[in-house]
Amino acid sequence: MLLERETVDFKELKVLLKGKVLLNEPVGPYTTYHLGGKAAAFVEPKDVEDLSELLRCLSRARVPYLMLGGGSNVLFADEGFKGVVIRLGRGFHGIQIEGDRVRAKAGTQLVAVLTKAREANLGGVEFFAGIPGTIGGAVVGNAGAKKAWIGPTIEELTVVTPSGEVKRLRKSDYQYGYRHSSLKMSGNVLVEVVLKLKKEPKAEIERKVKEYFKVRRGKQPKTEKNAGSVFKNPEGNFAGRLTESVGLKGRKAGGARVSEIHANFIINEGGASAHDVVGLMREIQKKVFAEYQIRLEPEILPMGDWDWSEIRDVFWNVERKF
Numbered sequence: 001m002l003l004e005r006e007t008v009d010f011k012e013l014k015v016l017l018k019g020k021v022l023l024n025e026p027v028g029p030y031t032t033y034h035l036g037g038k039a040a041a042f043v044e045p046k047d048v049e050d051l052s053e054l055l056r057c058l059s060r061a062r063v064p065y066l067m068l069g070g071g072s073n074v075l076f077a078d079e080g081f082k083g084v085v086i087r088l089g090r091g092f093h094g095i096q097i098e099g100d101r102v103r104a105k106a107g108t109q110l111v112a113v114l115t116k117a118r119e120a121n122l123g124g125v126e127f128f129a130g131i132p133g134t135i136g137g138a139v140v141g142n143a144g145a146k147k148a149w150i151g152p153t154i155e156e157l158t159v160v161t162p163s164g165e166v167k168r169l170r171k172s173d174y175q176y177g178y179r180h181s182s183l184k185m186s187g188n189v190l191v192e193v194v195l196k197l198k199k200e201p202k203a204e205i206e207r208k209v210k211e212y213f214k215v216r217r218g219k220q221p222k223t224e225k226n227a228g229s230v231f232k233n234p235e236g237n238f239a240g241r242l243t244e245s246v247g248l249k250g251r252k253a254g255g256a257r258v259s260e261i262h263a264n265f266i267i268n269e270g271g272a273s274a275h276d277v278v279g280l281m282r283e284i285q286k287k288v289f290a291e292y293q294i295r296l297e298p299e300i301l302p303m304g305d306w307d308w309s310e311i312r313d314v315f316w317n318v319e320r321k322f
């Protein structure tokens with residue numbers, strides 16, 4: 001039996017699991033950047049039981065794995081990944097309204113959560129408007145817009161630990177900060193989220209949603225492939241404004257370009273490599289530091305088998321845990 005052994009042949013996952021198992025699968029199409037190499041195995045577990053079984057097996061054999069949500073905040077390595085990329089498939093989509101609480105499976109799209117909350121006259125997540133990705137990814141990264149974050153709405157979380165145990169977390173077990181939470185790089189897979197929202201008149205909710213959409217309109221690239229803000233905004237400043245002021249708006253490297261619409265977005269114009277994006281990030285960091293002595297901190301996350309010695313200077317804020 002696979003679980004009892006300390007090695008794993010990825011082909012055997014097809015026998016062990018009920019969900020989808022793809023070998024040597026390009027990961028780019030599962031990310032909004034559409035770039036990067038292949039994963040040795042790409043798995044979409046069918047349900048929580050399937051996911052527990054998978055994690056137990058991988059942990060026992062010490063096979064590295066990484067979680068992908070909607071892939072809208074990640075930069076996947078050109079070198080690919082020799083381990084297993086896990087994505088939550090259809091079995092992890094679904095929303096239930098329970099009074100002033102929204103219970104959502106972690107693979108559910110943020111926009112779907114916003115729609116259901118709005119229908120139920122529940123306010124507090126209007127800032128989801130225009131943020132792609134899953135509710136799981138949003139909780140892990142404490143996604144937000146302007147001064148609103150998802151963190152304060154969290155009531156309860158369910159995770160599957162690396163050893164396959166299903167665990168319920170209270171809100172006090174979840175710490176969060178600017179685009180950060182205690183779940184990031186923890187190895188736990190988030191499978192369900194309960195948000196506590198507040199009853200509000202529908203018209204007021206609609207007004208706020210429209211406002212969030214309006215702020216984005218024309219200020220962010222719409223059709224070009226990107227992963228949102230590349231850098232976090234430094235205290236009291238804006239990464240895009242700093243990038244523009246050092247003359248790098250529109251700067252090109254290979255197939256990547258600093259967006260003409262918003263300089264904190266780097267777009268894949270087609271055929272960009274992950275290294276092209278890192279090259280531009282490095283150039284921006286160097287120029288901004290030389291001019292303002294501000295060290296820009298990446299917001300996007302490098303994933304996969306990067307040569308860490310090549311990118312450590314750029315991703316100085318990331319612990320090497322992926």
Ligand SMILES: Cc1cc2nc3c(=O)[nH]c(=O)nc-3n(C[C@H](O)[C@H](O)[C@H](O)COP(=O)(O)OP(=O)(O)OC[C@H]3O[C@@H](n4cnc5c(N)ncnc54)[C@H](O)[C@@H]3O)c2cc1C
Binds near residue numbers: 068106139184227229
């Ligand atoms: C056009 C555009 C606009 C954006 N605007 C915003 C914005 O205004 N505010 C903002 O905060 N972000 C923004 N983003 C970035 C991104 O959409 C958010 O950070 C989003 O919450 C990421 O969710 P995801 O499902 O795509 O996660 P991914 O990018 O797939 O993953 C992000 C991290 O979460 C982890 N993860 C994902 N799912 C799980 C899970 N179930 N269990 C454990 N770990 C998991 C991954 O391992 C990774 O570390 C934008 C992106 C784009 C492309």
